[in-house]
Amino acid sequence: MDLSCRNNGYFVVVVMIVVGLIGTCVNGDNDGDSVGAPMVKTEQEALYSAIQGFVGNWWNGSDLFPDPCGWTPIQGVSCDLFDGFWYVTELNIGQTYDNSLPCAPNLEFRPQFFQLQHLKSLTFSNCIISPNQATVSIQTANWSSFSTTLESLEFRANPGLSGQVPTAFGSLKKLQSLVFIDNRLSGSLPVNIGNLTSLKRLVMSGNMFTGKIPDNYGCLSGLLIMDLSRNLLSGNVPLTFGGLTSILKVDLSKNQLEGEIPSEISSLKSLTLLDLSNNNISGGLNFSNQEMTSLEELVLSNNPINGDLVNFNWQHVYNLMALDLSNTGLTGVIPESVSNLKNLRFLGLNDNKLSGSLSPKLGELGNLTALYVHGNNLTGDLKFSRQFYQRMGRRFGAWNNSNLCFPMSKVSASVRPFGVKLCREQQS
Template sequence: MDLRCRSDGCFVILVLLMVGLIGRCINGDNDGDAVGALMVKTEQEALYSAIQGFVGNWWNGSDLYPDPCGWTPIQGVSCDVYDGYWYVTDLSIGQIYDNSFPCAQNLELRPQLFQLKHLKSLSFSNCITSPNQATIQTANWDSFSGTLESLEFRANPGLSGPIPTAFGSLKNLLSLVLIDNRLSGDLPVNIGNLTHLKRLVLSGNLFTGKIPESYGYLSELLIMDLSRNSLSGNLPLTFEGLTSVLKIDLSKNQLEGLIPSGISNLKNLTLLDLSNNKICGELNFANQEMSSLEELILSNNPISGDLMSFNWQYVYKLMVLDLSNTGLTGVVPESISSLKNLRFLGLNDNKLSGNLSPKLADLGNLTAFYVHGNNLTGDLKFPQQFYRKMGRRFGAWNNSNLCFRSAKVPANLRPFGVKLCREEQL
């Protein structure tokens, strides 16, 4: 009885193995070049040739990876099944992982790359290092217009020239990331046609000219980062159309003019960073509640004006407020103490005057408070626990008429660079 059961079990296993082999013979490549690989031969050859163009002619994919989507996967290549066959959907080139392929000095964007008809994601990282390497301007990007969802070029110092206008034809694109390259010229207007775009990151390049008004029509955009370029001109009034945006970073450019009041229409905005530009005008853009804003960074701009006219009640969720070196005058309003989530407050290197309200110590989440380099006067009346919590993260030096009373403040907690009040010096 026991032997018969074992024999029956072996028979079942044998049948299953035979069925599996028959399935492979039916669905596999007709010519048997890659046994068991459910991949169209033209797709496989296109993949091999494309990678060889990236890493060099020494690479022989058919020998090293006969089943690139199956039992011999290629690092940086992902696949999916369409109509019963494997197709490449994700291709990541460059030093992304420890075992990633190094890019060749004479890197090529071969035509075969653009024959991968189901490619959804393409990225090059730390790869294009020489200006003599293949440019992206002449490539056949239009062939990806119906499939590509993510395109990234990160940290490629040899990647120069303008952004190809053909990028604007990638109608399914969700993410366009061109960061820390040497791309230059004006930003293409037709990027604004990519209506499904969620992420637009063009930071750390050499772009010049104005931000196209069409970028304000990207109503599904979540992240806009155009920082660390040489962009100029005013912020487009059309930015009020970025109704889904979470983060806008335009720092370290040469942008000028006023902050459009339409910015306050962006109800989902959590970060607005316009630091290190030439933004001017008073702080008057918050004309309605900005209930999601957590970080407002406007440092190093000639904004001027005062803090009294700003509607602090509309930005009550702020965690980071950096208005350092913005030419502000007047007093530090007591109303800032209503920002109960505030963790960082930078008001240093301005022309602020008057006394600091002791109510500012009620900001229970505050861990850094800088008001150094102003014209503040009077004596500091913060409680001892405030100095203990803040330490050197409370910066009040370089205010020649500011002092503090030491009677209740131990020497190790006294604010750095602030003198004793005169009556205590006697």
């Protein structure tokens, strides 16, 4: 398959943990004594001005923190040594900790901010918090000055942050983590983010993004996590997603996506989570044409998928631990082959049009802790053991199946599942 990706190469997977350091500076690779190391004056002035732009003119850094990478560290600022001088490498802005600096209502990205020469990580958390006042947008100018340094860029829980994602972010070629969670960003997803081949994590959930997912996002062969959930995205799941060869988790839930699940998805050998729930996905369950040995969670609930369960290749997803196909318009019977999913812990098949009987082999799944089949057209008597009902309790849901019954002659009434009638031979 030709994915038309412009950039190829080998990527080293770097799992990066971004930690907000409270009032401390860290040593770099310099082997010399860092005690009393100076800070370049222009770097220091740029830091003061940048923070003042974020928190307000009331803040006087030069008076409060004359040695910001030494004996008077600034909350949320981390530094590193480069050629014997301190430089800012990490900024955490917002009300992350009890004594964090609050953001100003008229927050601005001052020109001096873009003069920080070695900035690697920038985070805004609970910073731009008032959507009822004048909203703040991300200025587009000068982000390219971080193109060779910035590795992590995050905006978390900023309901006052609106507007579009600057296309200039596409120039941040060292970026490994790009996170926008629970803001009010809108517009389309920038196409040139698909050119950031160093990306390991792309999370843009809980915003107001519209339009299609760019095809070239499937060219991010080093990507580990993609979360575009809780937006207003439309169109199909791109066929190019077969190029996400390193991907572990894909969450596209709670959007307006449509069309079929592309069979290219089944080529993702490292995929552990696929969540497409709460969309308009249709076309049946036809995507599993190869073994997806790593897949542990498959969540497709609340989609008009339709079709049946019989023709799905369950042997290709034998490591599944959670399967949620509730409210997907499924018809036909529940095949006995589902009981071969020995690692299954959660099975949701409720609110469909399934018919036939429940195989007692489902009750033999030793790891199963929740089974929901309510709201179907299932028939016959339940043939599970007393131990099964005791283990499951209310986590076994079988109500609203008018022709399904509980055989009290074989199993005690004390474990009778909620909402299931007694079989006829036990009725007076």
